[in-house]
Amino acid sequence: MDRVKSTVDNMIKSIQYRRFTLQRNEEGERHVEMKLSDDDCGEHAEAGEGEGSPSFRPAPQGCGGKRIFCLLVLGFVVVFVVGYLVGTLTSKKPGVVPVSCLDQSTVSGGAPAQEKPKVDQGEDEDEDVMAHAEAPRNWNDISQLLDNKLTGGAFDARLKAFDVPTRSAGSEGDVKLASVIADEFKTLGMEGWNDVHYVQLQKPDSKRPNVVTFGADVFKPDGYLAYSATGKVEGKLVYGAYGRREDLDAVQKNNVEVNSSVLLLRAGNLSFAQQVANAEARGASAVLIYLDPADYDLRADTALYGHVHLGSGDPYTPGFPSFNHTQFPPTRSSALPGILAQTVTFNMARTLLERIGGPGKMGGVEDVTVEVNNVLVNTEIHNVFGVIEGFVDPDEYVVLGAQRDAWGKGYARAAVGCSVLMELAKAFKDLVEKDGVRPRRSLVFASWSAGEYGSVGATEYLEGYLSSIDRKLVSYISLDGVVLGRGGFVASASPLLYSLLESTMKQVKSPLGDGTVYDMAGNSQWEANVLRPMSIDDPAYPFLAVAGVPSISFHFISPKLEAYPYYGTCMDTKDHLNYKTIHKTGETAAQAAQLAGRLALRLVHNHLLGLDVSKYRNVLAQAIYRLYKHVQQLVQSGKLKDVDPNWLSSASGSFSRAMANLNTVIMNTDLTDERSCRRINEKLMSVERNLLSPYVSPVDTPFRHLLLGRGKHTLAALAETADPQELHTQLALATWNIKMCANVMVSDIWKNDNQV
Secondary structure, three states: OHHHHHHHHHHHHHOOEEEEEEEEOOOOOEEEEEEEOOOOOHHHHHHOOOOOOOOOOOOOOOOHHHHHHHHHHHHHHHHHHHHHHHHHHHOOOOOEEOOOOOOHHHOOOOOOOOOOOOOEOOOOOOHHHHOOOOOOOOHHHHHHHHHHHOOHHHHHHHHHHHOOOOOOOOOHHHHHHHHHHHHHHHHOOOEEEEEEEEEEEEEOOOOOOOEEEEOOEEEOOOOEEEOOOOEEEEEEEEEOOOOOHHHHHHHHHOOOOOOOOEEEEEOEOEOHHHHHHHHHHOOOOEEEEEOOOOOOOOOOOOOOEEEOOOOOOOOOOOOOOOOOHHHOOOOOOOOOOOOEEEEOOHHHHHHHHHHHOOOOOOEEEEEEEEEEOOEEEEEEEEEEEEEEOOOOEEEEEEEEEEEOOOOOOOHHHHHHHHHHHHHHHHHHHHHHHOOOEOOOEEEEEEEEOOHHHOOHHHHHHHHHHHHHHOOOEEEEEEOOOOEOOOOEEEEEEOHHHHHHHHHHHOOOEOOOOOOEHHHHOOHHHHHHHHEOOOOOOOOOHHHHHOOOOOEEEEEEEOHHHOOOOOOOOOOOOHHHHHHHOOOOHHHHHHHHHHHHHHHHHHHHHOOOOOOOHHHHHHHHHHHHHHHHHHHHHHHHOOOOOOOOOHHHHHHHHHHHHHHHHHHHHHHOOOOOOHHHHHHHHHHHHHHHHHOEOOOOOOOOOOOOEOOOOOOOOOHHHHOOOOOHHHHHHHHHHHHHHHHHHHHHHOOOHHHHOOOO
C-alpha cells in the first residue's frame, strides 16, 4: 500500500495544474483557461502562440500531441489508482445485507434455500449504527445471530417481569402492562403507537350473581361465559356429553327431548361458542358447562371462564370498528347466542349428575333453573404497536402479535406470549442496529387486549384498518400459547405457509435436546402429526378468515399431544406451566421465539415471498370432491335441477391451471429483478384475499373465507345443504369465487385471453 501511495505522489508531482480561470471573451462569454506550469513547454505557453480560442490555447505543435497523450494516460492511471484506494479503504466498512430472492429450487413459494447476499455499500448509512460489527454475509449468519439473542436466561427474567397478579381486559393491570410495553418500544428506538377502542365486554354483576338451582341445591358459580343471553329459564336437565352433533343425536335416539331442556355438557373437543350454538340449534333453553377430571387434571372446585360469541371482535359493532359507538346505530352480531350459558365446577356438576343417575343416564326428568345476570360494560382497551421499518419495501409488513389480557394470572395464556413478543422485538432491533442486517419489509410487533373475549382487540384493529392493510400485510404470526408443555408440537396455518413452516421446523432445535422440531414431529409424517385445522378460538383465525391474510399459530405441548388443562382458569400460573415443561419454560420459550423469529425473518428478508400456493391444491380438491358428490346425488335424485356438478370441476381446473401458470412465471423470471419479484409477490398475496367471498356481508358473516371460514357460503357448508334453491345460488357464487382467485394469479388482464 505504501509503495502504491508513493507512485501516485510521484505522478501527481510530475503534473502540476496551476489554476483554472474563467475569462470573458469579447462577446461576454465565459471560457475556461487552463495554464500549465513552466515545466510543460513553458516558453510557448508564455508566448501565447498557436491557433485556437484566445481563452483556451492548446500546447504548441511539436511537443503538444505527445504531451497531451501522456497527460491523458497519467490522468487515467491516477483516477484508477485513487478509485482503487477509495474502494479498498471503504470496503472494510460494515455493509448492508440486502434481501435476495428465494433459491430457484423453491419456485412454488416454498422454503427458501440458503443464499449468500451481496453487500451493498450505502453512502447514507449511520456510522454509529454500522460501526459495531461487520454485517453477516449469508442467511445462516443472520439466522444464527437471531438465535443467539434468544436465550433461556433472558426469557426467565422476562417471564418474571410479565408475571403479574391481574391482567383482565381494560383493568388497571392491563393498562399498566400496555404502558410498560409502549415504553420499551420507545426505549428500543422503535416507532410505536396505541390503537384505542371502546368495546362492550360482558361481565358478571357483582350485585346479582348468576345462579343454578336444582331442587334444594343452589349454586352460585364464580366462573361465567361472556356474551351469554341473560334472564332466567327452567327446563329438564339433560346430559349431552361434549355437545357435538353426534352427541346430541345420541340423546334424541334415546328418546330424551332436547327441546326446551337445560343441557349439561363437558368442556372439550369444541369451543364453548360451538357447544352453545349446537344446543341452541336443537332447541335447548340453556347450557351448563363443566371441566371433567377424566379430561382435565384439575381440582374439582376449579372455576371456568370463557365466551360464547361464535365470532370475534366486539359483538355490538359487527363488521366495523369500536372507535366511537355513537357513530353507528345500535346493532348486535348474528353470532351471539339466544340462550343462556353458564359454567359450573365439577363438584356442582357431580351433584347434578347424581340426581339424574350419572353420565350414562341422559336425564330429562327433573327441572333445573338457570339465572344469568351478566352486564355489558363499555371498556376502553389499548392495542400497542412497535415497528421496525423495512429498507426496501417498508409498505409491506409482517405482524407478530400476542394477547396481553387473561382471566386470572394467565401465565401460559399471556405472560409467555408477551415475553416472546418483546424479546423478538429486542432481538430484531439489535440485528438492525448492531449487526447491520437490513430487513426488506417492515416488522410490526402487536400487543392485543381483550383476547379472552374473542380476539376483540385484534379484530377491532382489522376492522378499523382493513382498507390500509389490504395488499400490504404479508402474514400474521400468533405468539399466544406458544408454550403449553414440552415434548410435542402442533400448528395451525394457512396452506400458503405449510412449506415455510416445514423448512423452519428443520432449522430449530427440539426442546428435548436431540434433533430438530421437524424430527420431533415425525419427519415425513409431519403434516399429519403437526397440522390442525384452525379453530374459531385461534387468535390467528380473524386474520385468516376475516382479512384474508396468511396466518399461523403454533404450540409446544406435552408429549402424546396432551392438552394444557389450565386455559380459562385461575390455575394458569407459573408453577403449573413449569410442571408441564419440567421446569424448562424459559428454554422452551426461547426455542418458540427462534421458530417464530425465523418464520418472520424469511418473510421480510427475501425478494420472493415464501408463500407456496401449490399447497392449496389438496385443500381445494378435498372440499370440491365432497361437494361434487353431494351435488351429483341431488341431481341424480331429481331434487336439484338446472345445476351441473361439472361447474365445480371447471372451477378446480381453472385454479390448478392458474397455479401452474404462476409457478411457470416464477421459474422463468430473473429472481434478482426486484420489480419482477414484487409483481409475483402481489399475486401470491392476492390468493388468500381472493378466497374471501365478496357475496356475503362482513356484518352477518365475518369469516368469509370460502375454504376455511364459517357460514352458508363455504364449500363445507354447501356439502351439507339440502335446500335446492339455496344450494343452486351458493354453488354458482362459490364457483365464480374460485375462478376469480384463479384469474388474479395469471398474467395481466390484457394478456390473460381466458388462460384459466
